[in-house]
Structures are given as C-alpha cells and as structure tokens.
Amino acid sequence: MDSDFGVQRELSDLQKHRSLYQPDLPPCLQGTTVRVEFGDATSTDSSGVHTVSRSFPHTYGQPLAHFLRATAQVRDAQIISEHPSIRVGIVFCGRQSPGGHNVVWGLHNALKAHNPNSTLFGFLGGSEGLFAQKTLEITDDVLSSYKNQGGYDLLGRTKDQIRTTEQVNAALATCNALNLDGLVIIGGVTSNTDAAQLAETFAEAKCRTKVVGVPVTLNGDLKNHFVETNVGFDTICKVNSQLISNVCTDALSAEKYYYFVRIMGRKASHVALECALQSHPNMVVLGEEVASSKLTLFDLTTQICDAVQARAEQDKNHGVIILPEGLIESIPEIYALLQEIHGLHRQGVSIDNISSQLSPWASALFDFLPPFIRKQLLLHPESDDSAQLSQVGELVIMIETEKLLAHLVETEMNKRLKEGTYKKKFNAICHFFGYQARGALPSKFDCDYAYVLGHICYHILAAGLNGYLATITNLKSPVNKWKCGAAPITAMMTVKRWARGPGATSIGKPCVHPAIVDLNGKAYELLRQNATKILMDDVYRNPGPLQYDGPGADAKAVSLCVEDQDYMGRIKKLQEYLDKVRNIVKPGCSQDVLKAALSAMSSVTDILSVMSTPSFTAQKPL
C-alpha cells in the first residue's frame, strides 16, 4: 500500500491546469529574508488561565509572532538571516479537507528556497506513520501531481490521534530517531490540541523537535481570535452550496418534493450556515439555535410542519430544509437519551438489553423513535475510537437526522391531512452531503491559504518557536493584504468546567474547543434578516459549480467576508498606541501631559478591568 503514496498519476485536463497554478505569496513572505516581530506574552480566556499555565509550563504565555517584510520599519523586529539546513516531518490528521496537500507544498517550497539541503518527510498513513516511522521524502517530483489537488492521498491518513502516553512516546521516539527539527501537524481542533500537548512534552523531554500546527478542517470550527477560517471550509461550502442549489432548482421544477439535507461539519453548524447564506434554501436549522432555545424534537417537528403548511397555503408543495450533522446532539432529550445509552454501554450492557434498562422517560422516547433510528442509536459501541474521545460526538455523525425529521414531519402532515388542516400529500427525499464534497478539488482560496500557511510553518520553525499555530488574518482581502503570523496554541485553549454528557473526560482539561456559531454574529444576523422571505418566496440562489477562471473564481465565504475579525491586526494597533503613549509621555514631558495621560489611562484600565471580570463576560446575552 505504502508504495502507492505520492505516485505520479493521470490527471484530467482541469486537474493538469490546476497543478500548474502557482499561488502568490503575500509581500511579507516574498524573498528569503523575513522579519519576525514578537508581541506581548499571550494569555487565554480568563477562567482557564491557571489550569492552562499549570498544564503547559513550557509553552504557555509565549508571545504572538508577526512576520513582516524585511524592509518593514518596526522596532524590535528581528531579521532571521541564518538558514541552516533543517529536517522537518509533516503529518495529516483527521478528516481530510480540500487544500491539505498545499500545506505540504508550501512548506517544501519555503524549506528549499531557504536552504536546498533541508529535507521534508511526509508521514505515511497519518499518525500511524508517525508512530511507526514510515516516511516519504517530499520532492518536486512527488509533489508534481498533487499541487492544488484535493484529498489527503499524497500521504494518507487514519483515525489519527496522538494522545495516549504510548502514542506521545512513539511520536517522540520518531522525532528523535529521524533527528527532526520540526514536526508539522495538519488538522482541526483535536489534532491541534494534540500538537500543543506534544510541543509541551517535547520541551519537557528536551527534544529539539519544535511542533507546529496548521488549521485545516472542513468543519470550519477552529475559529478564535487568531484564526479566521480553516483550510477546506471554503471548498466544502462551495461544493455543498452548488448541490443544495441544484436540489432547490429541482424542487422548484418538480414542485412536489421536500428535500431534507444533512450537511457534514461535526458538532458546530458553520458549514450549514455558510451554505444557507450562499444558496438560500427555504429553511436551515442550526444546532446552536436549537441548543440555545432548548427546542425539543417535538418543537422542531412542529416548526417544520407549520412552515410546510404555511407554504401549502400559498400552493407551494416543495421545499429544501438543511440540517447540520451536529443538530441531533443539540436536541436536549435526544442527547440525554444518548447519554443513558452510552452509560449502559460503558457498564457492559449488550445492545439487545439496553432498551429494557433505560429510565422510564428515556424508554418512552426510545420507543417513540422509528426503528431505523433506534438501531443507529444502539450502533454506538461499534465505533472504535478511544475512550478518551467524546464518544457521543463521534457517534452522532452516524445518525440520519434528516430521515428522522422527514419521518416525523410526514407523520404529522398525514395527521393534519386527515384532520383537514393540510390538503396535499407530503413527499420527502433525504440526502446527506459530505463524502461527495470532502474529496473535491480545492477552491483558489483554499489553495492560496494552505500554500501560504505552509510557508509560515517554515518561518515559525526558523524562528525556533514551539507549540505555535500558523495564522493568516485579513483573509477577506486579496492575498497581498494578508497578515501572516503565529499564535501559541495554548492561547486558544479553554477549560470547560461542566459539560453535558459523556464528553466528560475533557472536563477540566485545557483543549482547543470547537467554536460554535455565534448567534450574535453578523453571519447569523444576515441569515435571520431574510428568513421569512427565504422560507416563503423561494428566492433560491445558485452559486454554481466552483470556478477557477472568470467570474466566481475569487468568491470567498459569505461568513468570512461579513465578519469583522482582524483580532491580530487590532492587537498590533493597540501596541502602537501604547508605544506612542510611552514615546510622548517620557520623563521630561510637561506635568499637564503627564496628568492627562494618567487620567485617561486610569479610566481605560478601570473600564477594561470591569469588562474582563468573568461575571461580566457571563452576562453577555447568548
């Protein structure tokens, strides 16, 4: 099998054309001299500071890093002028995301541009290759038919976690054996949590290998102050939006079907939200809305049925309803049922006996569900993930929520049909869009983003940093305005004090948690703005197939463009203000200037102190 990795392969005409595409670098990374400016030491969300700093004594509190043009006039920024040859390993972790290959390419290019003797090793088959020291040396030849191509098939992947002591030790042994200067981990929230842990362990063990993470996940849920979006999210949303739009057109042409479409994307609903913004299906039910409003399965069914009925009254007997993969675990009573089932599994109760040992209310809910869902709820233990993962989270992705809701809505509509409040036959068709998007050719945006991130990985290693994530901000602007940097992964960690259900193993442990859709954010606001019109008037919008030339080729995700992020830009701006104040108010300045500065600063610090207390943060409306 291994011999197949990295083989040259036949490409279609479009693939060939894409393989010749050369992403641009932002000005700061052009040439071979790059300045690094370090910001203040980072912190993390106030409630977790102590736990994170205790768990990561070597890697907590490191400063932000900004990569600047060699010519940039910045105080304290240092030029890294020595580029000894280095040895770096790279590994794909977790669900494949379009664009992943370009991180490898970007890193390889940067390595060779700075020192042709540097070497890049790809680990074969994901983390298993890392543990077993199975590598493929990355060369121009190896890369040639993988540039700007989808999938992770250059190197492959597996279940991919690096968490147990045994796994961490195996990784350490490999890095020592191969004498690596750097290890780059490509993945999402869990893989980057692993990367942070590995960095800490390596530092503790005085291993010279520095660990760098790259935010690559189609779920788009590795989002925080430092990370605006993830490699793969743009492509997945475009491909899914195309398919959703096609289904909308189909619904409108045939005028007799309701499509229930479940969208891959794990617990958070980012993909579903973005697809809805791009294609305007009649309804989208975000897991975050359901959780925040505590909607039951009954509420949800009624909501959809009422919409179907309202549309029928306008003689519209078709529609498209989008359901995120993670919706199911946001429904309170389903989640509680899953918890009970999970608990019984852990006690060793066999599948056949579980239903008889459920609590009365869980048993009633279980019996109410259609047989195929009952079966899926029980399939649970066949998932072979480690007990350290939130098994419910892993499992719910197997549950066909779209079929469950279609079934419940159909039952209710048939009831209304009999009662005479609804007149037509209700026809549902169910879809799950995931696998057919995940292997797609990456969009130009994802190609560029991943390629530049690959370059940044090199500069992080050249600067000798450990436990950092490569970051780019201002992504909604063209590539020449992108700001390149690096942030300690520990600064993205939070600690959950409580959690519903069996994900409890992560309670109290610092983790990079998946970001959920912000119901106060601009993207969600945009979705709600026209919700009624979109529900009733079929203002479907077809972004069309992903384009590489001509109009549409440079389109970016709506949710990326609408949010006003640039956290790192603002942090820099603040530093500039502080520097200016320091410059103006030097010993020797007038008493008046000093008094004005003191008064203003005292008021600023007062306000910020109040705003930073945990109780203030908690009062924010959800």
Added chain:
Amino acid sequence: MDSDFGVQRELSDLQKHRSLYQPDLPPCLQGTTVRVEFGDATSTDSSGVHTVSRSFPHTYGQPLAHFLRATAQVRDAQIISEHPSIRVGIVFCGRQSPGGHNVVWGLHNALKAHNPNSTLFGFLGGSEGLFAQKTLEITDDVLSSYKNQGGYDLLGRTKDQIRTTEQVNAALATCNALNLDGLVIIGGVTSNTDAAQLAETFAEAKCRTKVVGVPVTLNGDLKNHFVETNVGFDTICKVNSQLISNVCTDALSAEKYYYFVRIMGRKASHVALECALQSHPNMVVLGEEVASSKLTLFDLTTQICDAVQARAEQDKNHGVIILPEGLIESIPEIYALLQEIHGLHRQGVSIDNISSQLSPWASALFDFLPPFIRKQLLLHPESDDSAQLSQVGELVIMIETEKLLAHLVETEMNKRLKEGTYKKKFNAICHFFGYQARGALPSKFDCDYAYVLGHICYHILAAGLNGYLATITNLKSPVNKWKCGAAPITAMMTVKRWARGPGATSIGKPCVHPAIVDLNGKAYELLRQNATKILMDDVYRNPGPLQYDGPGADAKAVSLCVEDQDYMGRIKKLQEYLDKVRNIVKPGCSQDVLKAALSAMSSVTDILSVMSTPSFTAQKPL
C-alpha cells in the same frame, strides 16, 4: 402558484455571468434565410415497417430535412423566404434536464428574428398546463433570468404524459382554441412518442397545429441514427463525475470505505458509463452487461466480493463502485420477482398478503432479501402513474440497489472474514446521485445544443413539417461544424414483438424505445480496455467542477466523442454518389460505361439485400 412562473429572480454572480452568455448559431442558421433540402422518404427498422406505417398513415415515410446556408449550392433545396407571423406553444415534459430553458430561448429568438409579430406561449406546469390552456407568453423580460440556467422552473412540469384519448383531445382543443401553428414538446423517449402520436392525431383531425419534438433528457437514451445525444446528458454526467471523483479521492485518502453509488438515468446505463469514463471509479456494473450475461444477484455479489478480496490482497481496503439506476431490473430473478408482485397487485391483492401468495421460488428470493428492500419492492402500488406506463420501469427507480448490494457484499465478506480468506473489516457507504445533479447550471455544451435546437424548431415549423424531431449531428465538432436537420419521429420507432414482464402494454405498439448501451460500441470498448488497471490500481481521474471559462469549459462527453456517428452525414454522402452515377450514366453514355455501372450496381444491391434481411441482423453478436 402560477404567478411565480417566469418571475424575475435574484441570481448569483456566476448565474448573472451565465445569463449574459450568448450561444453561437452554426453558419446554416445565421441570418434570416435558410435553405431546406429534403432527403429520401424515411423508413424504420425493417421489422416494424408495417406496423408503424399502418399506425401513422399521415406521418410515416416523410423525408429527412437538412437545413443549409442560403448560399449553399444544392439541387432541389428550397429557400423559405416567407415568414408570416405564427403562434407557437411549448411544453416541458418529464424529468427536468439542464438546458431545457435554452430550447425556449432559442425558439423565441428565432420566432422574433423572422417575424416580430410571432408569439410563443409556454404551457405552465407541463402537460397539465397544455390540457388546461394555462399559458405564459414568453418575452425577453420573462427569459432574462432563465437564459443558460438549470431546471424547468420557468414553466414547471408535472408527471407529463399525453396519451389517453382524453389527454390527446384536451391537447387538440387547446391548440385549436389558441389557434397555434406549432406545438413544441421538450422531452425524452416517452414524450417524443407522445409527440408523434399527437402529430398523427392532429393531421387526421385536420388541425393546423404542427407538432415538433426536441430531444431533452438527462438519461441520454433518446439515441438513434438521427440523434447523437440529448440535452442535459452532458451536464448530468459532468456533475456526477465530479461527485464520483470526489468520493474516489475520499476513498483513497481514508483508505477504509467502499462507496456504492447509484446513478440516476432510468433503464439504460448511459449516464453510469459516461461517468465511469470520466472519473475511473474502480468498478461500474452496467445493466446491459448484467442482462446480456444473465448475471444473477448471487453472481453479481460474488463478482464484487472477489474484487474486494483481490484488492485487499494488495492491501487496498477502499474502493468506489458505480451502479446505474436501471441495474435492478436487469437482474433476471429480481425482475421476475417484480413481475409476480406486479401481477398480484393488479389482481388487487393487498400489500400485506402479497408475500404469502408468491410462487415458491419467488417467495424464497423475497425472504432472502433484507427487510428494507422487501418493503421497497412492495411499495409499488403507491406509484401513481397510469397503467399504460411500464409500472415496473417506473417503480424500480425507487429501489435502493446500492444498499442491497452493499448489504449482500458485506454479508459475504463477513463470511469470508470468519473463514479466514479475507482479513479486514468491510465498510460500505451508500449514495444515490440524482437530484443533486438534475437541477445543475447547464454546461456550455448543453446551453449551445439546446439553444440551436430551439432555432431548428422554428425552421421545422416554417417548413410546414409535422411529427418531426429537431436534430443536430456532428456534435463532437465545434458549433460552426454542426449539421442541423429534422427527422420524422416515426423513423425512430420500433416495435417490440416480445418483452419480459409487465411493460407488456407497449408490445406491438410503435414506440421510440430507450436505446441501451451498445456492448459492441466504442465507448464500452474504452471502458473495458483498462478495466483491470482501473479496478486494481486506483487510477482515479477528477474532471473537477464544471467550468465555464478556461480549460475544461469546452470538454464534451467521452462517449459522444469516441463514437463515430454522423449517420445523417453519410445518408447525404450516399445521395451524392447516387446523383453522380445518375449524371454519368445518362442515356447516350457508352455501352461499356452502362455495363460497368450495371455490374457494379447489381453487386451493391445484392450485398445490401442480404445485409438487410432480418435474419442477418439477428445474427449479429450481442
């Protein structure tokens, strides 16, 4: 509802760009003067001649028509110079196909270009609008946001058949009431059979409305001497190939899943074949192969299992298997079972009692099948199509063949796992690709093809022809080489003397039958050539998302390009030879020339007589 048809709507950037795209016309249709050359009277497949000619006394045997440049030097070709204003109706029939809107646009443009007072009426909601005289007048305004767009939502559609006496009379009444000069029917094999019947009935009833058919069906099965491909087929194959390729990349990246993908396309396997040629999935099982080799469900399962095992021996535990929608009815014993169930339905046996009344062998097969398939087999009578349609054909499209085969393969692989002949766990993921492709933005090819066909419809009507299908040949060449013409639909009809199963109502009746994949054709040969390599070596190929600019935008279907069709071109060439012979061998020519001509012609006619006998045709290897 009706008020929504043809409304202006919000378009995405790419949609807007596409709406501004103006397809070219081939040289013969440019300008407002077009010559029409008539060929010899048409015949049909020898065995059906008598039946067809008896059933279509007014419309059988009409000549082929070729549309030529006004300047073309062709004997007997006539220029149509008068263009009185005419009134034309147009209707979408059957499953929507990408590109359908452009037929309306092309026809509208041609009508207005030749006489601005001509009027085009679109019938709303398919054939139901035709019967109920519900129309929308087509104008530039109405068309503006539907040009080059997918779906049939400009006018809508329903189940769409025009077959019963009542339906035919309603159509006749509408055409008379609206005083139509022409009625254009957009659809596939059944709709064009209906169009031929309507043309005959109208001629008999001395109704002045001429009926014209247009080959628009995503199935690609309206294929014969005169028709090379159908509007929609190109787009569907490209969109599906993209998705199949994505799934292939996914399989190769994760290395643990087998994907079973069922592809929409009705009885014939054209779409599945074309998609396999474009994307190289490991296996594709064509219904035509199964029927021709009389493979049982057991054979088929074993074939797939052996392939899975052979791949496993090379450490490959993933793969992609394509199954056409029509496969299920090609499996002999399943079809026989469906026939029995269908027979019992017709006798009024209720669903609950059917299984107990099956013959012993059918009962044994039924019990062997997994419960979800048993349920789907029985769902049968809920299909609300007319008894005149082959109900089995209508019904099998509901059966989840991919899940059935995945289930059987999994069972067998688990058995082999226990026996030790297979080592890994077998994981299957099932997909049905249909609805998400059907509403797609049409490819450039489909936009051009449909637009030009729309123009041809006008010239057919201007030439006063009735019962013709608009045709374009030499489609694999650029638009400026396309040959435009028209062929009597009766010339495409055949008569089935026998048929398996309940499609029996069409036995003995002249019909345009769906063309099946030619197992002696070049496209199939191409598929088989590399079958082993493709099965074992994962030479997946990703045609990528459908492009409108740059490389790939002008790609055409592999099966279209590889076949050497141009039947109409050859018919014309033959006519030229015959004309030359007649010119050379005129009374007054030498005795030697005459003798040579007689000798050569006698030998040609002898050969052709032998080759044209039905027994000779029947001996052709399948």
